[in-house]
Amino acid sequence: MTGLHVRHRKTVALDSLDVDFGPGVHGLLGPNGAGKTSLIRVLATVAEPAGGRVEILGEDTGDHRRLGDVRRRLGYLPQDFGYYPGFTVREFVAYVAWLKEMPAAATPSAVERAVARVGLADRIDAKVRTLSGGMVRRVGIAQAIVNAPQVLLFDEPTAGLDPEQRVEFRELLRELGTSATVIVSTHLVEDVAAACTEVTLVDEGRVAYRGTPQSLAALGETAVGVSGDNPIERGYTAALRAHRAHGSAAQAVRTLEGTAR
Numbered sequence: 001m002t003g004l005h006v007r008h009r010k011t012v013a014l015d016s017l018d019v020d021f022g023p024g025v026h027g028l029l030g031p032n033g034a035g036k037t038s039l040i041r042v043l044a045t046v047a048e049p050a051g052g053r054v055e056i057l058g059e060d061t062g063d064h065r066r067l068g069d070v071r072r073r074l075g076y077l078p079q080d081f082g083y084y085p086g087f088t089v090r091e092f093v094a095y096v097a098w099l100k101e102m103p104a105a106a107t108p109s110a111v112e113r114a115v116a117r118v119g120l121a122d123r124i125d126a127k128v129r130t131l132s133g134g135m136v137r138r139v140g141i142a143q144a145i146v147n148a149p150q151v152l153l154f155d156e157p158t159a160g161l162d163p164e165q166r167v168e169f170r171e172l173l174r175e176l177g178t179s180a181t182v183i184v185s186t187h188l189v190e191d192v193a194a195a196c197t198e199v200t201l202v203d204e205g206r207v208a209y210r211g212t213p214q215s216l217a218a219l220g221e222t223a224v225g226v227s228g229d230n231p232i233e234r235g236y237t238a239a240l241r242a243h244r245a246h247g248s249a250a251q252a253v254r255t256l257e258g259t260a261r
């Protein structure tokens with residue numbers, strides 16, 4: 001995407017963002033309100049930018065005639081994942097497959113595969129409302145992957161998962177990243193360290209840092225006067241600090257009225 005602008009009323013959420021994502025697992029890191037969800041929503045084609053150009057899988061998302069084609073090839077797990085509680089897991093994931101216009105004959109096996117990949121095969125005929133929060137989150141992951149998407153967008157997917165499930169999910173991310181472009185927003189540095197091939201640090205609506213988890217950790221190893229439990233955390237803090245010291249971030253959070261914070 002180039003020159004991406006996203007506004008929520010008077011707040012500038014993303015400011016002239018230029019970024020591209022290729023195959024692999026991309027971790028989106030950043031403090032609260034940095035703009036991660038805004039970015040993912042634009043990529044998921046559920047929010048329209050105020051300006052800039054977004055191309056997904058070779059299609060310009062500004063061309064509404066092409067959106068259906070893009071959406072069929074996308075998978076998206078929103079932060080606030082909505083579902084029909086009276087549906088069974090199977091019914092719900094099949095419903096999403098239908099929305100994605102998957103061929104009817106291929107749907108039942110694709111649903112079973114997706115549900116098995118998130119470890120819920122034994123609950124496939126349970127109603128979603130009877131599941132725990134972590135299990136519902138896994139249903140959300142299953143619906144995102146049912147159509148074997150080429151672009152996968154996960155907004156805080158590990159929230160609510162227990163430690164064992166997080167480890168399994170990271171393994172799934174690594175697998176998915178071998179054949180798709182996977183973008184994951186997370187607060188957990190461990191997710192990034194374990195599963196991501198690349199890290200994009202967003203701060204105040206701009207890209208503050210891009211690199212590999214290893215390069216962010218190397219930054220943390222050499223950073224002076226920065227606290228954090230591990231090198232990636234220290235690298236995160238050092239990169240944020242450097243970005244803010246350059247002063248451009250102040251511009252990124254200006255409101256349209258010209259007030260700065």
Ligand SMILES: Nc1ncnc2c1ncn2[C@@H]1O[C@H](COP(=O)(O)OP(=O)(O)OP(=O)(O)O)[C@@H](O)[C@H]1O
Binds near residue numbers: 032
């Ligand atoms: N619906 C909205 N109305 C008004 N402002 C909004 C809305 N959604 C987001 N914002 C603002 O836009 C900015 C970016 O928010 P966004 O949700 O994209 O950040 P985030 O990095 O995903 O944050 P978090 O880690 O807390 O989820 C913030 O300043 C936020 O307050």
